[in-house]
Amino acid sequence: MTPEHDALPTPRASVAALPAYVPGARGDADVPPIKLSSNESALAPVPAVTAAARAQAEGVNRYPDMAMTALTGRIAAHVGRPAEHIAVAAGSVAVLAHLLQAYAGPGDQVLFAWRSFEAYPILTRIAGAEPVTVPLDAEARHDLPAMAAAVTDRTRVVMVCSPNNPTGPTLRTGELEAFLAAVPRRVLVVLDEAYLEYVRADDAPDGLALLDRHPNLVVLRTFSKAWGLAGLRVGYAVGVPALIAPIRACVTPFSVSSPAQAAAVAALDAAEEVAARAADVVAERARVTDALRAAGWTLPEAQGNFVWLALGEDAIPLATHLGGLSPAILVRPFAGEGVRVTIGAPAENDAFLAALADAPFAAR
Known part of the structure; x- marks a missing residue:
């Protein structure tokens, strides 16, 4: 046999070159760490949520409800939109992956700010598209x-994150409105609102309020942060049915478990x-x-x-340094940033x- 005959299958070049997603550190199980690395809720879910998942x-x-009928309807009531405006998947990261599967591919560009959520370039490459980044400003x-100005004829999707993960500032309603007016309607704009429930800025946008004026906008939300369901993986998108239906078509069948669906419904009931x-x-x-x-x-706005x-x-x-303490204090570093x-x-x-006060690093 030739060496070529014995070679194993190889992945697509874009997949082979993917950077690894870096999760928050977990620490030494023998000495429980102080885990401040993953943006989870420090609190257990409310009791009704735990009871619903346990039941x-x-x-x-048995397989879960593939259509997620009860959960989709409950989310629809929560956001004040018909059920056909909602796509649900196993976390907002999965929703975004399905969205990119539906709307971007080889030869297309996906545009986003950087530094922002580290899954954006990974999911873009998996879809076969080219990530295009625009640096954050001096206020992060x-x-x-x-x-x-960076939108081109090849741009299919633009992603904006408010508040921005990992730096913290929100967008402002006026600037987002101006941006949406400037972006061609053929471009899908994704507003990632994973941390919406913590926002207190007076001029922060509410994505749902913008949907009627900007039908090329899709809003992403999650149950992983304030709702306390990071371990169950539930997220959703809201948009006009013409944009949502292709996302739904890409969702992996049965990917949101029955306990996760029930827990999310119970969480909404405990809003x-x-x-x-x-x-x-x-x-x-x-x-x-x-x-x-x-x-x-000196900190950027934290929302x-x-x-x-x-x-x-x-x-x-x-x-x-912090991870070497006992107990370890786990934070999420971004090299050079x-x-x-x-x-x-x-x-x-x-x-x-x-x-931090005792660490050999000066405040800046």
């Missing part, structure tokens, strides 16, 4: 005029309690940012459940602030 676990020998915000928990996180975020600024740190320290080349060294720190429970935040 469905008795029937996991989207430069929307520059993004509008007031979830909102109160989000308000507690916002208050804790204010306490942490005040302490950091008092210590000399998610995290803060951003622009450490540059010291990002990895600081994360390594900065460190994202999730707002945890008050005692966890206090431990981080104390460790």
Whole structure:
């Protein structure tokens, strides 16, 4: 046999070249860490949510409802839109992957700000399209005029993240309206609102309010953050049916489990309690940012459940230092750029602030 005959199959070149998605560090199981690396909720789900998931676990020998009828209807009621305006999948990352499968491919470009959510370039490459990035401005915000100017005849999808993960600022309603007016209607604009429930900025946009005026807009939301269901994976998109139907067509059948569907419905039924928990996180975020600024740190606007320290080349060294403590304090570094720190429970935040004060890295 020839060497070529013995060679194993190879992936597409674009897949072979993919950067690895870097999850938040998990630490040493023997010494539980202070985990501030993954933007999870520090609180367990509300009791009704846990009970709903547990009840469905008795029937996991059966397939879940592939159409997710009850959950889709409950989300539709929550957002005030008909059910055909909703696409549900296993987390908003999966929704975005299906959206890109439906709308972008070889020869197409997908445009987004950078640094932003690290899944964007990965999902774009998996779809076979070319990622095009536009740098954030000096305040770690989207430069929307520059993004509008970067749209070309090959641009099929533009993604904007508000609040921006990992830096924290929101878009402003006026600038987003101007951006949507400037982008050709043939281009699909995705507004990622994964951290919406933590936003308190007066001029932050509400994506749902923009849908009627901008039918090429799709809004992404998730149950993984404020709703406390990161381990169950439920997210959704909202848009006009003509845009949503192709996304639904790409969703992996039965990908949202019965416990996840039931838990998300129960979470929506407990929306007031979830909102109160989000308000507690916002208050804790204010306490942490005040302490950091008092210590000399210059922070961008923080509107998610995290803060951003622009450490540059010291990002990895600081994360390594904190991770070497006992217990380890786990944060999410981005090499050469900065460190994202999730707002945890008050005692966890206090431990981080104390460790940062003792770390051999100057505030900046």
